[in-house]
Amino acid sequence: MTLLFIGLLALSWTGLSLAVLAIVLRRIGTARQAAWRAFGIGLVVNTISAWYAAPGEPIAAVILIVLCHLLLLPALLLAARREEMR
Template identity: 85%
Template sequence: MTLFLIALAALSWTGLSLAVLAMVLRRVGTPRQAAWRAFGIGLVVNTISAWYASPGEPVAAVILIILCHLLLLPALLIAARREERP
């Protein structure tokens, strides 16, 4: 149960951070570019943070962060496509 709650918290934090970052980056370029930039920046920053935050199991934490980002990428790209439609 604890592992499930940790995974759910990681997924929700990743979704929130990607959505806010994409919203901020949307002012610089197109929504699709903002989605990809948010994904890249979030993946790098959260992976490094997870690696240093979990001294006992850094590989498991990094895998969890990568999976959360990959699960949210399609939703982010669908939202970007929806914003690009006239």
């Protein structure tokens, strides 16, 4: 149960951070570019943070972060495509 809670928390935090970062980056380029930049920046920063935050099992923390980012990438790109179509 705790592992499920940690996974859902990581997924929701990743989704929130990617969405906010994409909104901020939207001002510098297209929506698709903002989505990819948000994905890249979020992946790098969160992976480094997870590596140092989990001294006992850094590999598991990094896998969780990468998995969360990969699960949210299609939704982020779909939102970018919808925004570009408007």
